Amino acid sequence: MLLLAMDTATPAVTVALHDGTAAVAASGQVDARRHGELLLPAVDRVLAEAGAGLDAVTGIVVGVGPGPYTGLRVGLMTADTFGLALGVPVHGVCTLDALAYAAEDVEGPFVVATDARRKEVYWARYADRRTRLTEPAVDRPADLAGDVTELPAVGAGALLYPGTFTDPRGPQHVAAAALAALAAERLAAGEELLEPRPLYLRRPDAQVPKNYKVVTPQ
Incomplete structure (x- = not known):
């Protein structure tokens, strides 16, 4: 291999x-x-x-x-x-999941949070390095529940919002x-991995203007 x-x-x-x-x-x-x-x-x-x-x-x-x-x-x-x-x-x-797996110094439940821009984070909750408890999500840090933000938090998203994540940890990226x-x-272990398809969670930043006027030839 x-x-x-x-x-x-x-x-x-x-x-x-x-x-x-x-x-x-x-x-x-x-x-x-x-x-x-x-x-x-x-x-x-x-x-x-x-x-x-x-x-x-x-x-x-x-x-x-x-x-x-x-x-x-x-x-x-x-x-x-x-x-x-x-x-x-x-x-x-x-x-x-890869960020969680690399968090060798974190024991017990924790959160992984990365920078999603727009003052938001991509995040998920983990029982341990190999076990994800929630589906990946994107939210404003202030909207996350207290039982999430009080957990050890791995990733650059946690370091960006120290006022929300009370126990930020490494690695960042x-x-x-x-x-x-x-x-x-x-x-x-014989497990099936994911298809190589993007997990965006939201639409791209670039969008067609709402009042865009289509001009067609007469």
């Missing part, structure tokens, strides 16, 4: 190569505006560091979000393209190494 993992659902552009036991190479850079520019060079760096060719990859793992429309689709389109070109399966993993490790663990 050699999994090429990537995630662009958060400001982090992150890539890793995983052999089914451990990550053999990884790259990560935080830049919310350059997902498309940074992703493919990161793939090249990871393959070079591992001394592996792209043809050695047996599967693709991609974070499906939730995340902002523009960044998220970069990773998903790239993953689909690699899968088609190589003839290998493409597996989806919830980005919040998802890492492809954790994404790949979680996928490898689930595959080894």
Whole structure:
């Protein structure tokens, strides 16, 4: 097994190569505006560091979000393209699940929260690193229940709103190494992973104006 993992659902552009036991190479850079520019060079760096060719990859793992429309689709389109070109399966993993999985220092119930912009967070509640209790959602932090915001909270969303999340923790951003490790663990257990389809939770920022006038030729 050699999994090429990537995630662009958060400001982090992150890539890793995983052999089914451990990550053999990884790259990560935080830049919310350059997902498309940074992703493919990161793939090249990871393959070079591992001394592996792209043809050695047996599967693709991609974070499906939730995340902002523009960044998220970069990773998903790239993953689909690699899968088609190589003839290998493409597996989806919830980005919040990968963040939870990487929270090795957090014990007991906790929350994962990432920045959704518009003064909102993407979030979900977890019983432990591997067990999500709620479906991913997007909300204003002030609208979340007290029994949620009082829990330890992992992710950049919690750090952005310290007045709401009373116990923010790391990591801030998802890492492809954790994404790949979680996928490898689930595959080894015979679990079915997600389809590589985007989990947007809301409409994109760019929309047709409400009073848009259509002009047709006479």
